Amino acid sequence: MTVMSCPRTMSHTLTRSLPRLACLAVGALAAPAALAAPAQASDTVLALAPNASGITAYAGQVVISQLDVATNKWALVLSQNGTLSPLPVPERTVPFDADAGPDAAGNPVVVYSRCAHEPTVGGGGLAPTLDWETATGCELYVLPLTGTPTEHKLTAASARGESETTPSMWRGNLAFVRHASSSAVPTIEYLAAGATKPRHLGNGSVPACHPDPTGKNDYCAFTAAHETIDQLDLGPTRIAYLWQMVGGSVDGTGIGWELRSATLDGARSTLLDSGLISGTCGFDLPSGATAATSQISYLYAQAPCDTTTTSFATVNPVTGIRALAPTPRGLAAGAVRDGNTIYWLRVSGSAADVPVPGGSSCSVATTACELVTSTVPQFLAQPAREQNPPAEIDVVKSGLGYRWIAGPAGTRLLLPPASVPCAPSAAPALVYFSAQWSHGKHTVRVSRQDPHKASHGVGSITRSFASGTYLFTRIAGCGSSTRITYAVTTGGTTQRFGFNLVRQGR
Numbered sequence: 001m002t003v004m005s006c007p008r009t010m011s012h013t014l015t016r017s018l019p020r021l022a023c024l025a026v027g028a029l030a031a032p033a034a035l036a037a038p039a040q041a042s043d044t045v046l047a048l049a050p051n052a053s054g055i056t057a058y059a060g061q062v063v064i065s066q067l068d069v070a071t072n073k074w075a076l077v078l079s080q081n082g083t084l085s086p087l088p089v090p091e092r093t094v095p096f097d098a099d100a101g102p103d104a105a106g107n108p109v110v111v112y113s114r115c116a117h118e119p120t121v122g123g124g125g126l127a128p129t130l131d132w133e134t135a136t137g138c139e140l141y142v143l144p145l146t147g148t149p150t151e152h153k154l155t156a157a158s159a160r161g162e163s164e165t166t167p168s169m170w171r172g173n174l175a176f177v178r179h180a181s182s183s184a185v186p187t188i189e190y191l192a193a194g195a196t197k198p199r200h201l202g203n204g205s206v207p208a209c210h211p212d213p214t215g216k217n218d219y220c221a222f223t224a225a226h227e228t229i230d231q232l233d234l235g236p237t238r239i240a241y242l243w244q245m246v247g248g249s250v251d252g253t254g255i256g257w258e259l260r261s262a263t264l265d266g267a268r269s270t271l272l273d274s275g276l277i278s279g280t281c282g283f284d285l286p287s288g289a290t291a292a293t294s295q296i297s298y299l300y301a302q303a304p305c306d307t308t309t310t311s312f313a314t315v316n317p318v319t320g321i322r323a324l325a326p327t328p329r330g331l332a333a334g335a336v337r338d339g340n341t342i343y344w345l346r347v348s349g350s351a352a353d354v355p356v357p358g359g360s361s362c363s364v365a366t367t368a369c370e371l372v373t374s375t376v377p378q379f380l381a382q383p384a385r386e387q388n389p390p391a392e393i394d395v396v397k398s399g400l401g402y403r404w405i406a407g408p409a410g411t412r413l414l415l416p417p418a419s420v421p422c423a424p425s426a427a428p429a430l431v432y433f434s435a436q437w438s439h440g441k442h443t444v445r446v447s448r449q450d451p452h453k454a455s456h457g458v459g460s461i462t463r464s465f466a467s468g469t470y471l472f473t474r475i476a477g478c479g480s481s482t483r484i485t486y487a488v489t490t491g492g493t494t495q496r497f498g499f500n501l502v503r504q505g506r
Contacts, residue, residue: 043328043346043374047082052345052362052369055288057338058100061108061145062371063087064345065095067363076112078145079371088149089141094118094130097166099233100145104172104193108145111154111167111174113138119165122228122244127255127277128285128361129244133228136181138163140174157191157198164189166241168234173264175201175234184226185397188241190234190264202262202269204229204243205389206397207250208468219247230257235291238263238317240298242287249392249468252276252283256390259286261296261317267506268400270423272296272315273322276390281305286313290337297337299344300324312342314379318506320387320424323379333361333369342374384426392468395432402432408488408495411444412436414470420503422478429503432470433484435461445487446471455485475503 051067053074062079073091076098077084089096089112098112116137119130132138140154157164157176167176172193179186185206189198204227209220218224225247232241243258250256256276262269275284282305289298300313310332311324327335327344335344347361348368362369395402401417414434421429435444443462449455459471475482485498 043372045346046079046343046371046373047084049084049345049362049369049371052084052371053095053334054098055334055336055343055345055371056098056100056110057336057341057343058102058145059108060338060341061100061110062338062343063098063100063110063145064371065098076110076143084371087143089143089151090114092118097130097132097231099166099168101169101234102171103142103144103169106171107147109142109169110145111140111142111169113140113163113165113167115139115163115165122230122246122255127244127246129230129242129287131228131244131246132165132177132230133179133183133186133226135165136163138165140164140167140176142169156196157189166229166232168232168239170234170236173234175232175239177229177232182222184222186227186229188229188232188239188262190239199264199266201239201264201266202241202260203399204258204260204269205245205271205391205393206399207245207248207256207389207391208394208466209248210466210468224248231287231289233289233291235293237293238291240289240291240296240317242289245389245391250276251390252278257286258389259289259296259298259315261291263506268421270317270320270421270506271387271389272317272320272424273298273300273313274387274390275302288335292337297342299327299332299335301332312374312377312379316424318423319384319426321384321426322382324382325377325379328374328377331361337376340376342376344372344374345369346372386427386430387424388430394467395470404436407435407444407486407497409442409490409493410437410440411442411488413444413486413488413497415499416484416501418499418501419505420475420501421506422503423506425478428474428476430472430474431484431501432472433458433486434465434470435486435488436464438464440490443489445489447485447487448473449483449485451481458484475501478503
């Protein structure tokens with residue numbers, strides 16, 4: 001397999017930035033030949049789906065966005081008896097951020113946003129998804145999928161001066177994304193049925209952004225670097241979502257994704273998969289996540305260089321172990337799991353014209369799409385692998401529990417959280433260390449001592465680190481503990497600062 005190059009990666013002899021997906025993880029991806037072992041899912045074509053985008057389903061009710069060629073706008077349509085019938089919802093200029101699920105009574109509904117100003121295409125037109133962080137004046141609506149469908153505004157989710165998008169409902173509980181105009185980092189909110197105040201859930205990596213030293217370019221402005229959420233799904237006990245990073249220190253073309261999961265109690269999210277568009281050739285793209293209690297199902301697309309493949313995928317949100325099965329007889333432009341059924345959009349035309357399955361795949365002139373239903377296939381378990389963001393990230397802004405503290409002799413030391421989550425437990429957890437100072441000459445050495453073992457060095461810092469550059473060490477096994485010591489030497493004086501770390505909990 002061809003490994004994607006890393007045009008933005010910096011390497012140092014004694015210091016390293018965060019490990020990158022493009023450099024460390026791509027080689028662990030299963031090649032198309034390795035996916036031939038599982039039996040393919042049986043599939044049935046439900047309807048032709050030209051100009052379709054996005055797909056969501058619950059209790060057999062399948063909803064898709066479809067371009068109305070007469071108005072050049074997108075309609076929200078329901079699959080019924082081999083046809084796609086428009087729902088009584090005003091059309092919009094972009095595909096809907098719709099998600100189907102049960103209301104408080106268990107009846108199937110679909111929730112979506114409506115915006116005064118619609119989002120633009122992500123990554124300045126390079127990404128196959130919309131950048132919902134660029135939308136403004138957005139509010140949420142719900143539409144029943146049985147009986148007489150009449151939409152209602154979800155007023156409890158509205159906040160003055162902010163926009164709400166990409167909603168998902170489960171048993172009347174609501175998860176959605178909120179952002180202020182030109183806000184660089186969105187928040188995920190959870191509003192329990194009957195509640196009036198939401199709770200923050202999850203987060204994603206925030207790439208480090210190094211300003212242009214000449215001052216000519218504002219690389220850190222919202223238009224150049226920000227985060228957004230492409231898709232979100234709320235399940236019985238957790239959410240799953242696709243976090244998109246644009247600009248800053250993101251690898252490849254500057255567009256990266258993280259498939260993440262978070263429990264509903266507000267604990268830190270878990271990175272389960274990631275992707276990017278390479279600066280040379282190839283891409284990785286997880287999408288269409290469906291959250292269940294014990295697993296996350298999603299669509300995984302990849303092209304090591306020239307040949308695109310798509311696979312149905314599952315990942316355990318606790319262990320992080322993935323499993324894959326190829327999509328039968330064609331590429332998938334979108335997929336959703338509904339119990340033991342997978343509904344998906346199969347590209348039935350020229351796959352060469354659809355290099356990245358996504359929002360416009362079924363609108364390419366030489367392709368056609370069909371709505372297909374498949375039984376859940378036999379998945380092939382993948383080797384455990386370390387998951388890392390496809391970027392050089394700022395661990396403090398990323399909400400991982402890190403903070404800067406005052407160190408000896410005018411230094412600042414990066415303090416990790418006292419407890420590092422176990423999940424995903426199949427791979428070691430990475431813990432990061434850094435030091436900064438504005439004047440003087442210092443040497444900062446980091447060492448660790450595990451129980452019943454001798455102390456050993458992690459690394460040394462002889463110049464002030466920029467944001468996003470770290471030493472790191474690995475802690476394996478839930479319940480493992482270690483003691484970390486910073487030793488700061490200034491002139492002939494060395495001062496030490498030590499603290500304990502344990503890996504436990506989610």
